Amino acid sequence: MMYFSTLLANDLAVPVEVSTALAENLFTTNNVWMMLCTALVFIMHLGFATVETGFGQAKNTVNILFKNTVTPVIGILSYAAVGFYLMYPGFETPGWFSFNTAGWNMFWFSPGSADVTAGYAAGGYTYWTDFLFQAMFAATAATIVSGAIAERVKLWAYLIFTLIFVGIVYPLIGSWQWGGGALKAMGFYDFAGSTLVHSVGGWAALAGVILVGPRIGKYVNGQTVNKPAVSVPLAVIGAFLLWLGWFGFNGGSVLSANPALVSLVLVTTCLGACAGAIGGLFTSYIAFKRLDLGMVLNGILAGLVGITAGADVITPGAAILIGFIAGILVVLSSIFLDKLKLDDVVGAVSVHLTCGVWGTLAVGIFSTNPDHTFLTQLTGAAICGATAFTSAFVIFYILKVTIGIRVSEEHERTGLDSHEHGIRGYTIVFDK
Template identity: 80%
Template sequence: MKWSFNDLAQVSTDALAQGADLSADITQNLLTTNNVWMMLSTALVFIMHLGFAGVEAGFGQAKNTVNILFKNTVTPIIGIVTYAICGFFLMYPGFDVPGWFGFDGAGWSMFWFAPENADVTAGYADGGYTYWTDFLFQAMFAATAATIVSGAIAERVKLWAYLLFTVIYVGIVYPIIGSWKWGGGMLDSWGFYDFAGSTLVHSVGGWGALAGVILVGPRIGKYVNGKTVDKPGASVPLAVIGVFLLWLGWFGFNGGSVLSADPGLVSFVLVTTSLAACAGGLGGFLAGYFVFKRLDLGMVLNGILAGLVGITAGADVINPGPALIIGFIAGILVVMSAVILDKMHLDDVVGAVSVHLTCGVWGTLAVGIFSTNPDHSFLTQLTGVAICGITAFACAFIIFYLLKVTVGIRVSEEHERTGLDSHEHGIRGYTIVYDE
């Protein structure tokens, strides 16, 4: 059979068309795969709020259970709504020239008034998933930063004061600090690295918690004659369930921060995340036994969370061996930090400052020590930690102070002694009804 020039040209044209169709199919399938993984990660991060609720209610006293659960229910609501109103567009303006403040007015208008004009894909994320998926995933992170504060100041903070703080801190402070790295701001241009938020989420929340603990003050009877008085939690099983839910959610927190369904990188991140959690639990176990001369379950639980926080900054650039080291050191640090805070009479109900602030700082600095990327330097990491820390603490302190001198931030002594559930909510968290 003889082929004419026109026949060959037609074959070439058909092959090119088929290749273009195949390329389009691959692109669409990749978008779908990435987007499904990101939505699953969003769900995993969302379930972390149930984990935080379990930890806080478990470590808190029974008389304050409803108050604690109320805060942990309303916090993600406030976080997601405020992020939709302004946080998303403060955090991701896409700095044309790296700076300290930006606002994507066009994005805000598109989100609220012309959603049909929203790009199908998030172009600033290389088109790997939809614009709407990106918003929801990032909103879960914003709500997490607020939840950290809740646990530290539980059992004596006024509910309305806490909610007002959350609106301002999550709606404005958190996204602006986050934009300095994740929005392409100044810290990003300096080479500061924080993969999933050891600093931008956890230590920012931790600094807020520290400011709250200082200004709200310790619970009545926590420190007597120089001694620390333990206040037994309502439910150890609930606290354990909460920690395991947080560990589960961290697969989405860190795994989703890959921002794609890349099988190699996602699986690598999940391995380093899990190893750090295990090592953190071991570090908390051993340090707790050395310090308190007992098998302290609370320190094991917080050690697990400490390891998770510690690896979050560099889960994608730190190999499994160093991940174990980072987690183990974090587990020790969380115990040491808790002891020091008690000596300073800084009452943190769940250990939020020790877990999220102390280990968030450690994890971010560890990137400058253990990262496989030679461009990551310890000095740059230290600079970023300092700038974010000073800003977050100063803003949180000012917000809490203004609330203290206006609406007040602490409940009355009577309400604190008898429990917030009965006075503020009219119901108890644990009620036994006997048939007469």
């Protein structure tokens, strides 16, 4: 915006009043774009809910929908309570731990002092837009965990985990990069969160899968038993909702309505998704000798996750290659997890962890910025992964030895809907 104002006032010699008015209009446009992107990221929660419900079993439909309804609620509230000020502490010198007490006091006790002018973020958005956009990202990280451990996790244990992970762990890790901390100083780069959102959520999901164990009857005599999906159409709807939301997820990460950069990011994002679908299609056909719709859907999501770290610093051609490799990796990762008897209902670990790490490393390979190196990307991904996995494992383990994290065998066999919620997601009543 400052460049735009200077151009108007100096190069075109327009009156200062006109320049100021146009600058304010540009600020408003930027902020509206960021709010639109916030709404698009919010709708991704409906995408997660429908994907998870579609791939789950009918007897657990209400339980899955309940978790996906309450997750963004807890995520946004916990981020407002403490997460936002952990994630953006304003490090005086880049480091690992800091807390923005001034921001906390302003948010809760003197909101009138919040900066809602063009000076807050170079004319990109206001303080309140900043919080809401970032809160949607935080809630997304928790939702990743939900799908992986569905159909056998205790609801209260999951909700407590979400509260702690979104309120403390996710924002702390995010502060190291997006908050100007040690990873940022190291030269690590993650444009929209292949590591900071997706692999962080994926590592947490892996910890949960390990500790909660596989569903009853999932692995029998060395064979993997596919549980019947309740609604393939719902899963397809969810995948397309997530694809739609990703235009806000990555497009909003430009942090303004910059036409050149936003359009490039949307193109690389879309191409990555398409290539991921193709990678998933052919790899699953080779592996399973069938046209596997589930792997095509996860291929789309894998391509989106893979492209997220470098969507603004890669060429469209590189986006296709990154997405295609992500589509291959998501299939191979799913097969590998089943070999290890790690039961992930929706493939969240393969989509978000495996392809999140790949996307982060891809920045060091394909970025048009020579400052982005493979070794730095690998180091940053390893630091974030170790922190996320260890933290999630400790939280889940404490919950396991205290209140327990798995429902009883009876409840799991007959379905969580009837026992925990008293209603079923699908009920057919015939008139007598």
